[in-house]
Amino acid sequence: MTSETPLFTYTLRLADTALVLGHRLSEWNALAPTLEEDIALANLALDLIGQARLFYDYAGKVEGKGRDEDALAYLRDDREYGNLLLVEQPNGDFAQSMMRQFLFSAFALPYYTALMGSKDETLAAIAAKAEKEMAYHLRHSGEWVIRLGDGTDESHRRTQVALDELAIYIGEFFAVDAIEQALIDAGIAPDPAKIRAEFEATLAHVFSEATLIMPKAGYAQTGGKQGQHTEHLGHLLAEMQVLHRAHPGATW
Amino acid sequence: MYAQALDQKDKGPKVVEDPEKLARFEARCAADEKIEPKDWMPEAYRRTLVRQVSQHAHSEVIGMQPEGNWVTRAPSLKRKAVLISKIQDEAGHGLYLYSAAETLGVSREELTDALLSGKAKYSSIFNYPTLTWADMGTIGWLVDGAAIMNQIPLCRCSYGPYARAMIRICKEESFHQRQGYEIMLTLARGTPEQMAMAQDALNRWWWPCLMMFGPPDAISEHSSDSMRWKIKRFSNDDLRQKFIDATVPQGHFLGLTFPDPALKFNEETKHWEIGPIDWDEFKRVLAGDGVCNRQRMRVRRQTEADGAWVREAARAHAKKRAARQALQAAE
Numbered sequence: 001m002t003s004e005t006p007l008f009t010y011t012l013r014l015a016d017t018a019l020v021l022g023h024r025l026s027e028w029n030a031l032a033p034t035l036e037e038d039i040a041l042a043n044l045a046l047d048l049i050g051q052a053r054l055f056y057d058y059a060g061k062v063e064g065k066g067r068d069e070d071a072l073a074y075l076r077d078d079r080e081y082g083n084l085l086l087v088e089q090p091n092g093d094f095a096q097s098m099m100r101q102f103l104f105s106a107f108a109l110p111y112y113t114a115l116m117g118s119k120d121e122t123l124a125a126i127a128a129k130a131e132k133e134m135a136y137h138l139r140h141s142g143e144w145v146i147r148l149g150d151g152t153d154e155s156h157r158r159t160q161v162a163l164d165e166l167a168i169y170i171g172e173f174f175a176v177d178a179i180e181q182a183l184i185d186a187g188i189a190p191d192p193a194k195i196r197a198e199f200e201a202t203l204a205h206v207f208s209e210a211t212l213i214m215p216k217a218g219y220a221q222t223g224g225k226q227g228q229h230t231e232h233l234g235h236l237l238a239e240m241q242v243l244h245r246a247h248p249g250a251t252w
Numbered sequence: 253m254y255a256q257a258l259d260q261k262d263k264g265p266k267v268v269e270d271p272e273k274l275a276r277f278e279a280r281c282a283a284d285e286k287i288e289p290k291d292w293m294p295e296a297y298r299r300t301l302v303r304q305v306s307q308h309a310h311s312e313v314i315g316m317q318p319e320g321n322w323v324t325r326a327p328s329l330k331r332k333a334v335l336i337s338k339i340q341d342e343a344g345h346g347l348y349l350y351s352a353a354e355t356l357g358v359s360r361e362e363l364t365d366a367l368l369s370g371k372a373k374y375s376s377i378f379n380y381p382t383l384t385w386a387d388m389g390t391i392g393w394l395v396d397g398a399a400i401m402n403q404i405p406l407c408r409c410s411y412g413p414y415a416r417a418m419i420r421i422c423k424e425e426s427f428h429q430r431q432g433y434e435i436m437l438t439l440a441r442g443t444p445e446q447m448a449m450a451q452d453a454l455n456r457w458w459w460p461c462l463m464m465f466g467p468p469d470a471i472s473e474h475s476s477d478s479m480r481w482k483i484k485r486f487s488n489d490d491l492r493q494k495f496i497d498a499t500v501p502q503g504h505f506l507g508l509t510f511p512d513p514a515l516k517f518n519e520e521t522k523h524w525e526i527g528p529i530d531w532d533e534f535k536r537v538l539a540g541d542g543v544c545n546r547q548r549m550r551v552r553r554q555t556e557a558d559g560a561w562v563r564e565a566a567r568a569h570a571k572k573r574a575a576r577q578a579l580q581a582a583e
Contacts, residue, residue, distance in 0.1 A: 026324060026336050027324055029316065029320040029339055030316035030339065030555070031551075031555050031558070032559065033555075033559025033563055034562075035313065035343050035347055036347070038316070038340070038343040039340055039344060042337070042343070043340070046336055049333050050333065053329050056329070070328045070329060074327075094558075094559070094562045147565055147566050147569040148562070148569075150569050151565025151566065151568045152561070152564055152568045154561050154564075154565070155561055155564070158561070239324050239325060240325065242325055243326075243385055244327045244328065247446065250442055251438060252327040252328040252331055252442075
C-alpha cells in the first residue's frame with residue numbers, strides 16, 4: 001500500500017456518496033409534489049453532482065493513472081463504490097427522500113465544516129464550497145421533515161416510518177476503518193466522533209418540532225465504505241452506467 | 253418550449269364590449285403600448301391569452317418528461333448536470349408562465365385541473381418518445397430552436413406580464429438550443445455509432461418539429477384578432493420557413509442528411525424548400541394518438557395524485573403553526 005492509497009480511497013468515498021445521493025435526487029425529475037419542489041430537488045441534485053465531480057477529479061489526480069471523473073464514476077462496479085449505505089436507499093415516497101436528505105445533511109454540514117480545516121488544501125477547498133450547499137440542504141430537508149411530521153396523520157405516519165427504516169444506516173457515518181483512521185491521524189480527515197454531539201442535537205431539535213420519535217439506538221449497518229452494499233446500488237449503477245459502458249472510449 | 257401549433261380562434265361566447273373602451277384598447281395595441289393586468293381589456297383578448305399562456309406553461313411542465321427519460325442514463329457527469337439544469341429551467345418557465353396567466357384572473361389550480369382533465373392542450377411534440385441520447389441533442393437543437401422562432405416575437409407581445417416572462421425564457425432557451433447543438437456536434441465528430449445515433453434522431457424529429465409551427469396558413473384557423481392585438485406577429489408558414497432556413501445549413505455542417513428527398517435550395521428566393529408535411533400525422537397526435545400521449549398524461553396525473561398528501565401536510569402544518577403563534581401572541 002503506497003502512502004497515497006488511503007487518500008485516494010477516502011476521496012473516492014466522498015465522491016461516491018455525493019454522486020449516488022445526487023443521482024437518487026435526479027430520479028425525482030418531474031415527479032415532485034409541486035413545481036417549486038421540482039426546482040428545489042434539482043438544486044440539491046446539482047450541488048451534490050458538482051461536489052462529486054470535484055472529488056473525483058482530485059481522486060484521479062491523487063491516483064495518477066489518468067482516470068478522469070467519468071472513468072471513476074462510470075467504469076467502477078458496485079463492489080468498488082465506497083458510498084454510505086444511507087444514500088443508495090431508494091427514493092420511496094417524498095417522506096423517505098426528505099428523511100434521507102435530512103439525516104445525510106445533518107451529518108454532512110458539520111463534517112464538511114470540519115474538513116475545511118484539513119491539512120490537504122484541495123479537500124479543504126472542496127469542503128468550503130460543499131459546506132455552504134449543505135447548509136441549504138439541511139434547512140430545506142429539515143423544514144420538510146417538520147412540515148410532514150407535524151402535518152396530517154398520514155404525513156406523520158409516513159415520516160415516522162421513513163425514520164424507523166433509515167435509522168439503521170446512521171451508525172455508518174461514525175464508523176471509522178483503518179484507512180480513515182490513518183487520515184484522521186494525519187490531520188487530513190476529520191474525526192466524525194467529534195461532530196456526533198452536534199449531529200444528534202440537530203436531530204433532537206428537528207424531531208421534537210416534527211413530533212417524531214427517534215428509534216432507540218440499535219444495530220448499525222455498515223459496509224458501504226468498504227464496497228459491501230445493499231441490493232439497491234447495483235441497480236442504480238446499472239442504469240447510470242449503461243450508455244457510457246456501451247460505447248467504450250467514446251467522447252460525449 | 254412552445255410553438256404556435258396550438259393557436260386557435262377564440263370560441264368563447266361573444267361579449268358585447270363598450271365601444272369606447274374597445275376603441276381605446278385597439279388604439280393602444282396599434283401604438284404598440286403594453287397592456288397591464290389592471291388595464292381594461294376585451295374578454296376575447298383575455299381568453300385568448302389565458303389559453304395561450306397556460307398551454308405554453310403546460311408544455312413546459314409536460315416537456316420535462318421526455319428529457320427526464322435520460323437524466324439517469326446521461327453518459328457523462330457533465331452532461332448529467334447540464335440536463336438536470338435544463339429541465340430545472342423548464343420547471344421555472346412553467347412557474348413564470350402560470351404566474352403570468354394568474355394575472356389574467358385564473359388560479360394555478362384551475363389551470364392544472366384543465367391540463368389533467370385533458371381540456372387544455374400542450375405542445376404535441378412531447379408526445380414523441382426519446383429513444384436515444386441523441387434525442388437530448390435534437391430536442392435542444394430543433395425543438396427548442398423551433399420554440400425560439402415562435403417565442404422571440406412574443407417578447408414584444410402586447411400583454412406586459414407575458415412579454416416580460418418571454419424575455420427571460422428566450423435567454424434560457426437560446427442557451428438550451430446551443431447546448432443541444434453542441435451535443436449533436438460531439439456525436440457527429442464521435443464514433444460511427446454516435447454518428448448513426450445523431451442521424452436516427454434527426455430522422456425521427458425533423459418532421460414533427462416542422463409541425464410545431466402549426467397547419468399551413470391556407471388552412472389554419474387564422475385569427476386576425478391575435479395579429480391585430482399583437483399576440484401573434486408572424487404566420488405559421490413564415491415562422492416555419494425561418495426555422496428551415498436557419499436549421500438546414502446547421503444540419504449539413506454536422507454532416508447529417510435531412511429525411512426529405514425533396515429538400516432543395518431555391519436560388520431565386522434564397523429559401524430552402526421542403527417536401528409535403530404529413531398533416532394527418534399532426535392531427536392524429538394532436539387528437540391523442542401519438543406514441544406517448546397517454547403515458548405523459550398518466551405520469552402527470554399520477555404525480556399530482558402522489559403529491560396530494562404532501563401538499564395537504566404542508567397546509568395543515570402552516571395552519572397549526574399560525575394557531576400556535578396566535579396563541580403565543582395572545583399570552
